[in-house]
Amino acid sequence: MGLLENFKMAKESIVSNKLRSFLTMLGIIIGISSVIAILSLGAGGKASITGELEKIGSSSAQIKVDTQEASKGDYFTLKDVDYLKEKGENIKYASASASRQSTIRYKDKGKRAYMTGSNEDMKYVQNSEILYGRFFNEKEVEDGKNVIVIDDITASYLFGYKDAVDETITLGKDANIKKFKIVGVTKSASYMGGSFNDQMPAMVNVPITALRNMYDDLSIDNIYIVSNSKETTDDAINESLNILSAKHNNRGEDLYSGEKLLKQVDQVNKIIDIFTSFIGAVAAISLVVGGIGVMNIMLVSVTERTREIGIRKAIGATTNAILIQFLTESVIISLIGGLIGMILGIMGAYAIGSYADVTPVLSLRDIILVILFSSSVGIFFGIYPARKAAKLDPIDALRYE
Template sequence: MKANFKMALDSIFANKMRSFLTMLGIIIGITAVIAILAVGNGATSQITGTFNDLGASTISLSVSDKAIKADYITKADLQTMKDSIQKLDYISPDARLAGTITSDFSDKSVIAYGGTTDLQFTNQTMKNNLVYGRYFNQNEYDDAKNVAVISEDGATVLFNGRKDVVGEKINISYRGTALSLKIIGVTASSQESTVGFFDAENMPVFIATPLTTLETLNPELGNLDSVTVKVSSKDDIDSVSKQMVRLLETRHEKVGDDLYSATNFLQSLDQIDSVLGLFINFIAAVAAIALVVGGIGVMNIMLVSVTERTREIGTRKALGATTNTILFQFLMESVILSLIGGIIGLVLGILLANGVASALDIVPSITPGAVILVLLFSSAVGIFFGIYPARKAAKLDPIEALRYE
């Protein structure tokens, strides 16, 4: 085996340019497959990871389009669910409106969120950690106080770069109605979670205020058709979801009407992940066609090599080399060619993946399993496309081979 390995290497390095051109198809194929898988899987992990953090223990409770006004979720329903369902940590409406916000220094578009005191933890756009001030309390919610919490980046835009704007006044305008609010808290910047949805220059300001206060601008917001719920753990999602739906059906006397549904974002996330994986694998499979082309190139060059070395084969057979020895010699040469091409392609693929990932600001995902699979696949290409030339060499008649010119 050692002798065959050395002979195979000698043959490859004796024709360096020809060997490199033979490997080129495999190199290109492996490079493309590795780069696509690494960047694709890295992007998928980043996307699903981000949304997983946002919605791992979040439930969206909604009312069907078939519902009438009496079927909508009420504020009393919210309190009853929170008091009676264990492992339900936070619950708040998804009420919002888009209008204009003005300060003494600037005016911008605004998205105002209205909810209960739990809005601090259920709002999927604004961060829940406060950098200045506080969140509105139950008394301010019950009394519909004109108070608001603003995001840090919104404060910077409205107040000439200042972030600590607790105590400042802002005005919200919606369909000709204005509302003056006092800022009592500032949350961490919300732009990180909304970049991609808005152009930076046109980014709206985000504020949170008691739903009872926001209803003065739009009374229809009190007809709650959806609420967001946070549970203690994602393992509690199913049980809490069933309890909420059952409670609403009982309170509104709509048992069996399928008017209420509770969904978790992770359910949709699994489908997204599956579709992304299928798409990435399809693109990688298309790129892998280059490997087939490379394999054909290996077979072609091995057939040429057999023809060129016919007299050598005859001499070796005349000196006692068995058919299996000749077969193994040429098969090993084919495998080594493919394996070297695979290793080069692997290195180039990793470099390309890191370059593309760096440009896209993501972390490429290259697993040891993928590396092993690439090397095994390269060897398999060498074996598959090297069998025919090797068998042809092994079956040469030694007498005829010695007469070959």
């Protein structure tokens, strides 16, 4: 019997038992749709995060203190930043950086905030788009002015509109609460988007001197630099390490280290890949369950069609022909379930993506893998029922009622 004939018989069997065939496919549909949705959203989220991080630029780098080994005198100072810009031939911009978690409030609205204290050069490091107003200037840093730059998502959440320049908010917790005037609103580096943003902490920038006025124990453990060009970033890092080590008299102690900010993109990508693979593997378990469902239903089908198998064998059908017939049926059911699952998975991914402001990414490779995997499930879990059908004794099969 040819492949086309096997296909026709499998099709007739599936069509004549629509409900049973659908229930057989259901596990495959759920498994494939889950895997597709997770993979495409993971790839989309990865592309979004990578795109935002790469905006920082290939000429930016971070110089940091080993906080486990450093003593008080090893931490950076604002004078160190000025010294770097003065002595560093490959350093175009430099900004001190220290962070604190707090709460940002306007009237009865508030949310968690991640405050970055820096100087005026931080705008070149972050490379953020200023939508309204401006970044704080050198004079405001020198004077420790309570001015703040917030992102547009935080502005919309607190005020209901993005142009919040000249509005006043409060920062801090408990007794340590200060008023800050908004001087600028930046475009948010949104990684998730949608309503998820309301749950994310506000990312705000304040003069590092103002942050120090709030926290007496504030230590500067990072300096961000921007080199003259991406080709000189490594030179700028080495230059910074040498200058700072010499200034703090800790040569050879390896208290300071530096890395390109784009290197962090690779680290983030690895984390996303691991997370997506783990969640995808959990979702793939449902494919195993679906495959077991295919096997069980095919075993029922073999039992129901025992007499049919006996008749076919009696008129000359070989064991191999029976095996291929039932195996073809199992593969077709799995393939149809896989294709339906892929369509539903894509639809689900775009539905979730529109809610989370993430564009799903599905590659041709993923589509081919879905087709191959669905076929493999059909073959693997269909082989036992098919062998059982093929090995039936024709005489016993004809006696079956």
